[in-house]
Amino acid sequence: MEETLDGVIIGSGHNSLACAVHLAAQGWKVGVFERASVAGGAVKTGEYTLPGYSHDWAAMNLSLFAGSAFFKEYGEELGRSGLEFAPASDCFSSVFPDGSWLGVSNDLETTAKRIDAIDADDGKTWRELTAAFPAMAEPLVGLLGSPAKKRAFAYILYKHWRKSGMDGVLDLGRFLMSSPRDWLNETFRSPKVRALLGAWGMHLDFAPDISGGALFPYLEGMANQAFGMVLGKGGAGAAINAMVSTLEARGGSVTLNADVTRILVENGEAKGIELADGRKVMARNAVIANVAPGALLKLAGETGDQRYNDRLKTFSHAPGTMMIHLAVDALPDWSAGEELKDFAYVHLAPEVDQMARTYAQAQAGLLPDEPVIVCGQPTVIDPSRAPDGKHVLWLQVRMVPAVINGDAAGQIEETDWEVVADKYAERVLDILERYAPGTRSKILGRHVVTPLMLEADNPNLVGGDQICGSHHLTQHFMFRPVRGFADGSTPVGNLFHTGAAVWPGAGTGAGPGYLLAQKLAG
Template sequence: MDETLDGVIIGSGHNSLACAVHLAAQGWKVGVFERAAEPGGAVKTGEYTLPGFRHDWAAMNLSLFAGSAFFKQYGDELGQNGLSFAPASDCFSSVFPDGTWLGVSNDLETTAKRIEALSAEDAKAWRDLTSAFPAMADPLVGLLGSPAKKRAFAYILYKEWRKSGTGGVLDLTRFLMSSPRAWLNETFVSPKVRALLAAWGMHLDFAPDIAGGALFPYLEGMANQAFGMVLGQGGAGSAISAMTAVLEARGGSVTCNAEVARILVENGDATGIELADGRKIMARNAVIANVAPKALLQLAGETGDARYDTGLKKFAHAPGTMMIHLAVDDLPDWQAGPDLKKFAYVHLAPDVDQMARTYAQAQAGLLPDEPVIVCGQPTVVDPSRAPEGKHVLWLQVRMAPGDIKGDAAGQITAKDWETAAEPFAERALDILERYAPGTRSKILSRHIVTPAMLEADNPNLVGGDQICGSHHLTQHFMFRPVRGFADGSTPVGNLFHTGAAVWPGAGTGAGPGYLLAQKLAG
């Protein structure tokens, strides 16, 4: 006999679980179905190298989760079910070829004095930005946390108009349309300060010259300055474990090794799902798919709305990422100075022009000659992730093409990730070795995760795209994933879309899932 639930959710990423928890809290009987052997999608933690060394598979930074509306409502329950945070006061830094570094710590004067050593003008600009951040954060956070409705966005702009007048609204709009380079050039003099912040754009598909990208370096810089960075104690997967436990305590369920073969649609309405083993799970109220846009059409078939279907088929993905998980005997000996051992993130992205070149190469299908390296040092703030005295390093290699057409350096001839993985990983480790000599000798074990492996593990990460779709202006805000459907609705009755491909997009803030649950159940 077929099982019947109020809500059926495809995929067990953090957006799915946030959605399920809220629906269950509103009295829905909810089931989450996951093709993989464990829940979490890109947010999970495992011993990928050696026993006792715990690595975050993809996402590491839980600052957005800790500051989210979902956590504000359910934080106590999550804490009771094992979620705790490891705060980092020394948040992120960048190293430079001349042997210097620059970093943001959760103390204004500490950060400002570092900047002042480069430029007194930039130090003043940093203090001014920090002072203005609470007022600036109000419309920005309101915008990013609002349902994707014209009325909601209009209300936020109206509030800003009441506060700062027409000029203020125009300034805000101009900022939201600015590229990282444009805003950084206007704001700072030092190329090193610009590079320090521009590196954050590369986390979210915003190379230096992409319109609309200034928001993210600004928010990361100011939020880390104001609040610090937050990691999950024991790994980012602790958030998934806690959400799963809260859901089950409220009567919901997560079923793994349960691949969905198709979404059942009858008379224009979604009625349930059919699993690969033939089981059917029926839904009284909603079928919710946390999948990449093209996959939604594959599961549900053509919706009858040609514009929507075409939008999903043409949905653009960002370049991929390679992950390198390292179990190490000790932290890197950074040539720029031992203070770098205190930072959660060290960016090896020393130049804005280099970042632009790297992005262009990856977009052209080339393995970049100088990829951006994000070196996470989580055991600095959470020693529980490794045996006593040992450490893990979390390396993101950005950008990397999903489909390889060539090598920008002319050295790697492989066109498939199975054979390109080792030489490209060696290129990344060469860069790390350049800034921290002797790091290779500290490696006890390593695990390479290519873009192809990321997609095989989680089909939402198309071509290794960890953010499930470009966030460029033509595919963000009201246009994510398709104009008119940024609230998670679809042309099919009772079928809804969530996850990073839906407004407000990627990150660990659980906004798409939580907003959809509020839309469905209040």
């Protein structure tokens, strides 16, 4: 028996759900179909170690979601559907081998005085950057939040020209093309300040020397300084649960354990989808696929546009990620200072050169000798995620290869992730132990997630790439995923593409889904 809807969406990530909510609000009858047993894709929360300990599977930080245009429009409804935020004023920090630390808190003078103690000139620079941030944020946020159209980008640059002149436009362009190292070296004197901010590039795939990467350390540093960080109360999955409830309240639906095997295309136009059990769901207005670019061709077949087909086939993915979820008896005892227990993130990435080496090793298929580690301490901000007095740690290991060719440290001989996982997790814990002795003795439960496990759980995370595709300049802005199709359109009529592989890319801001919904239904 066939079912007919106005819009059919493949995949239940936050972009899919943002798209579905807006379409439903505009009167569409929308159905979301998800192959997994839980909605959310990379944004979900579960008890992966022990009962009562809630861990964020991949994404933890919901600041972009809380500040998004989608949330601005639907935040009230999401709140009625149960979404609550847990704000963090002590946002992120880095620890260093000499026993010191540096961190960004929401209070300007608190942060600036920490930097003053390292380098007074850098403290002055931090205050100046913070003061200038509102003016700088206007064109940057405008670009990142606008449809990927020449006219939209030109209008934003025109407005910036009216305010800042041609020199301002050229300076903005130069900044957007700069690598993290370029900008950090030009802006700060202290290697510690550079490392503190440079670590944010590694959350995407912007190693220190990748052009176009300066934007992200800058935005994360300034936004956390200005607004703090936001987590979801109970876990990042709280946002997904609220979106599903909001969609259902508006007449939409989410069907789980529904594996889509084919997009039905007739005469160059998408008509619906076929599920693994043989069911067909037809679409009056749009079939929307939140899938990795390579998967779109497998579902829909060749599109008739060879340039588009070729580009999807060669779409480049970032190196993989490893996750380690820990249930712990107590927070790490950081050697650098008790204050570190207050921070949402502690970066174990002490040098810009180390970050560059880690990235190069992972790209070469080597297990990095000293991976970049993001230690999330969510229960500091949201105690509801663990039993009283207990905690969870969220360890994100960046970067690691999906296919292992060897070990940069020369210690692990095996190349099969099933064998390597626990051995490499021990290397990560050795590094954590170096900065917080005794952490191993606090572990009550552990769950290691390899890059291949991330992909098996969510095929969009190809090779464990948590951002569904490199954001390097050749694959960003109007080139994401293909020039001429960065607005979610495809060469096939009524078939649309969304998710992190589509402009404006990865993150929890739901931009690709929300922009597409506005394009389709106003």
